[in-house]
Amino acid sequence: DTAVSQTPKYLVTQMGNDKSIKCEQNLGHDTMYWYKQDSKKFLKIMFSYNNKELIINETVPNRFSPKSPDKAHLNLHINSLELGDSAVYFCASSQDLLGAYEQYFGPGTRLTVT
Amino acid sequence: AQKITQTQPGMFVQEKEAVTLDCTYDTSDQSYGLFWYKQPSSGEMIFLIYQGSYDEQNATEGRYSLNFQKARKSANLVISASQLGDSAMYFCAMRGRLSYNTDKLIFGTGTRLQVFP
Numbered sequence: 730d731t732a733v734s735q736t737p738k739y740l741v742t743q744m745g746n747d748k749s750i751k752c753e754q755n756l757g758h759d760t761m762y763w764y765k766q767d768s769k770k771f772l773k774i775m776f777s778y779n780n781k782e783l784i785i786n787e788t789v790p791n792r793f794s795p796k797s798p799d800k801a802h803l804n805l806h807i808n809s810l811e812l813g814d815s816a817v818y819f820c821a822s823s824q825d826l827l828g829a830y831e832q833y834f835g836p837g838t839r840l841t842v843t
Numbered sequence: 844a845q846k847i848t849q850t851q852p853g854m855f856v857q858e859k860e861a862v863t864l865d866c867t868y869d870t871s872d873q874s875y876g877l878f879w880y881k882q883p884s885s886g887e888m889i890f891l892i893y894q895g896s897y898d899e900q901n902a903t904e905g906r907y908s909l910n911f912q913k914a915r916k917s918a919n920l921v922i923s924a925s926q927l928g929d930s931a932m933y934f935c936a937m938r939g940r941l942s943y944n945t946d947k948l949i950f951g952t953g954t955r956l957q958v959f960p
Binding site: 771777817819833834835 | 878880882886887888889890893932934941944945946947948950952953
């Protein structure tokens with residue numbers, strides 16, 4: 730069974746379009762995250778949710794809107810896609826926001842904006 | 844400011860040899876944690892090992908060990924008996940306190956390890 734799953738794995742779209750990435754975890758974790766990994770492999774947190782509540786919102790353009798319908802799901806919607814949004818987006822989950830809990834990552838979604 | 848530094852963009856090691864991947868960190872927090880993740884060419888992020896700032900013993904997980912030197916603020920990953928399947932990007936990360944009820948992971952820039960026969 731996959732612990733953290735994301736769909737789609739690849740997403741190719743044109744500038745200006747709106748797209749969504751879905752994430753689900755079956756680990757029973759309280760906390761979920763979205764990360765962006767750029768072309769130089771640098772990983773940076775974008776958002777975190779704890780029990781469906783937004784906790785971390787890094788300096789991300791407001792074209793990016795996360796939504797957590799329940800503890801097991803965290804989706805990422807992106808409006809008016811730009812070339813610079815091309816990256817790999819990772820969803821992750823951990824048992825809690827605090828403490829020595831490792832984060833389990835999904836397989837990533839490679840977004841290419843043309 | 845909290846920061847993780849990995850100064851080795853790339854490392855080579857021969858199969859069956861040991862290799863050390865460097866990681867230094869900067870934080871003013873008393874309580875923090877250090878993680879290592881592996882990212883193979885397939886792209887997934889795999890958790891390897893964790894060290895808490897108050898842990899007195901260095902963490903070990905199979906062939907992975909973390910050489911934690913608190914005074915030097917370093918948390919190097921040691922991989923013993925390298926295997927071809929160890930070829931991957933390796934990321935050091937630090938759990939830092941964002942607020943009273945929130946931590947976040949800060950990642951280094953990664954080291955690409957290549958194991959050759």
